[in-house]
Amino acid sequence: MTVRVITDSAATLPPDLAERLGVLVVPLRIALGNRSLSDGDLDVAALVDHGPDVSTSGPTPGDYLAAIGQGGEEGCVVLTLSREMGAGSFLAAQAAARTVSTPVRVIDTECAAGAQGLVVIAAAHAARNGATIGGVAEAARPVIERVRLVATLPSLDHLARSGHVPDAAAWAARFVGLCPVIEFRRGRVRPLRPAHSAHGARRRLLDRVAEAKPHGTSCLHVCALHALASDGADDLLAAVEAEFRPATSFVGSFSTAMIIHAGPGVLGLAWWWEPLAT
Amino acid sequence: MTELPTLGAALMRRTMTAYHDALVVHRRRLNLLNVYPVPDADTGTNLMMTMESVVEALRASDEGRPVGAVITRGALLGARGASGVILSQILAALVARVDKPPVNDATALAASLNAAADAAYEAVTHPVEGTILTVAQAAATAASAAARDTATLADVVGAARSGAAVALARTPDQLPELRAAGVVDAGGAGFLLLLDALTYVVTGAPVPEPLDDGERPLSEGGLPQQARYEVVVYLEADPGAMSEFRTAWDRLGNSSTVVVEAGGRWVAHTHTDDPDAATAAARATGRVVDVQITDLVAQIGEIAASRRTGMRSGVVAVVEGDGLRERFRSRGATAIVIGGQTRNPSTAELLDAVERTGAAEVVILPNDSTVVPAANQVGRLTETPVAVVPTRTVLEGLAALSVYDGALDGRTNRKAMISAAAGVRSGSVTRAVRDAASAHGAIREGDWLALTPDTLVAVAGTPLEAAQRLIEILVESTEADVGLDAAAVTIVAGADADDDVVAALGEWTGERWPALSFQWFAGSQLLYPYLVGVAVRPSSTG
Incomplete structure (x- = not known):
């Protein structure tokens, strides 16, 4: 393998999967008051109820430089968290790339969590098959275009507080006790029509996957994503596997930094349908 | 008299420390300013942590190492968040030549500030005005102008600072998000603080303290204060009474009062923060035929919101009372028409609001039985498809709004909203x-x-x-x-x-x-x- 694929911890790739694919994962950063910590150095239990003085940001250019330093002989492809979600990852990777002589391509995945993970997996497969930097980027492109992420969460308050959904949805959920459903696509969180129960929300997720299936032969790549809701994610993935027999499937557990953003209890699916040549 | 400091490694080293210290003090204020591009309130934290890395690098570096390189590397390695990365590029350009003694301090600083502004623009993929970029550019331009006339470092720093402060005060004019939130740009404010630190090192003038009189400070340059409401009154009155009326409105308005006679009626227009007093003055003068009140701040917010979301359908809600208006707005109403039980808006006002949303389809929430008939007329007067959800109270309206989904069409929304209102x-x-x-x-x-x-x-x-x-x-x-x-x-x-x-x-x-x-x-x-x-x-x- 000669091109190294690098991503950030927003991609929620399970460590063993990342290792198998040869992907380097650069941790996001967490600020706790005046302290700066690496995502993963901090137990989430200590954080969920922490006061308001917690914030997250992308990795620093220094973090990316360290990863690039372990890079492949032919260079690196860095796949970052959506710039709309937090420009830090993308800008930091670019700043790092400008200071090294190794060829580095920085790509905004325009998504996060399991969706970002699926983009990274496609790129990593290409790199393992000996693709050039351009080839790895080519492999990521169609996934960035097709990948969808729909999730349900107990409350949109955390997302609203971190500035990523209109406050409207947070309130809506409280007022009538509905389950908010959101779609995250092309860098934006968009509230969908809420479901009336957790069960209904789960059914809605599976329906969305089915609706999105293109005509013709295709196979599914899917991630069940969750923030501190692993049982729900396991069940959801089992349901998807039974219904759609995906080619790729994994559970993507949110890192501490991601939980700060989205709040605990997020449960959703990220997926893309890959058309198979006929 | 002590000797004035000269531009060089020692000065930059002290500036970095002073800037870091200023950020520690101003961090929370900058966080609170942070509404663009995402209101995640972390600009102050990110800038401070970036500078922490710089100060740490300087502390750890050997005597002999060039200070410019140490600052550049420290900033790059520790740059946190988008604002931190932009700052790291600014600092790298600012200190690029600091280890070579300049021929002329004043022109050298102006050149460095220009290089810093260029670096800021290059750091981002899609430059947006009204941000740190604009403020850095204004500082550079002002510095260049001053460097032509004078030779002292203090004059160039002072000019750069003034230029930056003015540009910062104008950022709300450039970004509707800032204007709607009543704040200046957080990154720009962070850059101004860098110039404050530089001013302190060059002249000894202390870095200003953060304002402590509220969570949403305006810049010291002063946000252009514009009255919030536009009030238009159609009035039948005795001409003799009009001069007193004018005086009353001049006092309420910000000198934007216009009173004209048209077709036997008076049409009066002003911008004011007190629309109720303006209306009362009109009532005291003669027979008020019609009143139109537009919340200008909300309008900007509405435009910003529609630009951000690009929604298919929009919601026009009829509401009165600041708290209720704010609630409807923050819960997703695209446009607000002021009115309700005490003041029924006209069909024309509703029509205007519908067209202002710019949405492909619009849902109207009349929120009062007496407003429903006027709302029902709007659909005939515009090409925009209009669905009326006949809410009779604001609470029905809020319930309806809670199930509104901007991505769906008006008819589908109407059905869900009617059923929510019935709940x-x-x-x-x-x-x-x-x-x-x-x-x-x-x-x-x-x-x-x-x-x-x-x-x-x-x-x-x-x-x-x-x-x-x-x-x-x-x-x-x-x-x-x-x-x-x-x-x-x-x-x-x-x-x-x-x-x-x-x-x-x-x-x-x-x-x-x-x-x-x-x-x-x-x-x-x-x-x-x-x-x-x-x-x-x-x-x-x-």
């Missing part, structure tokens, strides 16, 4: 303004009345009693229909509401129906001190 029983408490007879006995002026959209339901001697009676009736009807498992009582406190009454209602409700949750918020509506809603969870599943 709320609501009413109001107000005070009788004259004696009258009613099905509940004689009403005396000053009695408290409990009303539902359909009818008068109770007359009482105190507001607490009237509100309790109203809640009982609303809860009973809810209980009969769907049960109380998931119901909530909401009180909207009006401008004349008594906090003690609201608190007493909360306690009373909790004791009487432990299963019910109770919430209240300040609506600031006039004439109806208490609006009451009992909302239920839709009974369907899935």
Whole structure:
């Protein structure tokens, strides 16, 4: 393998999967008051109820430089968290790339969590098959275009507080006790029509996957994503596997930094349908 | 007299430390300013942590190492967040030549500030004006202009600082998000602080303290203060009375008052923060034929919101009272028309609001039975498809809004919104303004009345009693229909509401129906001190 694929911890790739694919994962950063910590150095239990003085940001250019330093002989492809979600990852990777002589391509995945993970997996497969930097980027492109992420969460308050959904949805959920459903696509969180129960929300997720299936032969790549809701994610993935027999499937557990953003209890699916040549 | 410092490694090293210290003090203020591009309130934290890395690098570096390289590397390695990365590029350009003694300090600093501004623009993929980029560019331009006339470092720093401060004050004119939130750009404010630190090192003038008089400081350069409301009044009045009227409006408005005679009527226009006083002055002058009040700040927010979301459909809501207007706006209403029980908006005002949304389809929430007819007319007057959800109270309106989905078409939304509105029983408490007879006995002026959209339901001697009676009736009807498992009582406190009454209602409700949750918020509506809603969870599943 000669091109190294690098991503950030927003991609929620399970460590063993990342290792198998040869992907380097650069941790996001967490600020706790005046302290700066690496995502993963901090137990989430200590954080969920922490006061308001917690914030997250992308990795620093220094973090990316360290990863690039372990890079492949032919260079690196860095796949970052959506710039709309937090420009830090993308800008930091670019700043790092400008200071090294190794060829580095920085790509905004325009998504996060399991969706970002699926983009990274496609790129990593290409790199393992000996693709050039351009080839790895080519492999990521169609996934960035097709990948969808729909999730349900107990409350949109955390997302609203971190500035990523209109406050409207947070309130809506409280007022009538509905389950908010959101779609995250092309860098934006968009509230969908809420479901009336957790069960209904789960059914809605599976329906969305089915609706999105293109005509013709295709196979599914899917991630069940969750923030501190692993049982729900396991069940959801089992349901998807039974219904759609995906080619790729994994559970993507949110890192501490991601939980700060989205709040605990997020449960959703990220997926893309890959058309198979006929 | 002490010798003036010269531009060089020592000066930059001290500036970095001073800037870091200033950021520690100003971090929270900058966080609170942070609304663009994402209101995640971390600009101050990110800048501070970036500078921490710089200061740490300087502390750890050997005597002999070039300071410029140490600062550049420290900033790059530790740059946190988008603002930190941009700052790292600015610093790298600013200190690029600091280890070579300049021929002329003043011109060298101006050149470095220009290089820094260029680096800031290059750091981002899509430069946006009204941000740190604009402020850095203004500082550079002002520095260049000053460097031509003078040779002292202090003059160039001072000019750069003034240029940056003016540009910072103007950022709300460039970014609607800032304007709507009433703040200047956080990154730009962080850059101004860098110049404050530089000023301190060059001249000894201390870095200004953060403002502590509120969470949303305006820049010291002063945000252009514009009155919030545009008021237009059509008036029939004696010409002799008009000069007094004009004086009254001039006092209320910010010198933007225009009064013209047209077709035997007066048309008066002003910008003011007190639309009620403006309307009252008009009433005192003659017969008011029509009043149009537009909330200019909200309008900017609406435009910004529609630009951000690019929604298919929009919502126009008829609301009065600051708190209620704010609530509808933050809950997703695209445009607000001021009005309600006390002032019915015209079809023309509704039409104007519908067209202002720019949405492909629009849902109207009249929020009052008497506004529904005007709302129903709007669809005939515009090409934009209009769906009216005939909400009779603001609480029905809020319930309807809670299921609105901007990505769906107007018809689908209308169906869901009507059903959500039907899930709320609501009413109001107000005070009788004259004696009258009613099905509940004689009403005396000053009695408290409990009303539902359909009818008068109770007359009482105190507001607490009237509100309790109203809640009982609303809860009973809810209980009969769907049960109380998931119901909530909401009180909207009006401008004349008594906090003690609201608190007493909360306690009373909790004791009487432990299963019910109770919430209240300040609506600031006039004439109806208490609006009451009992909302239920839709009974369907899935």
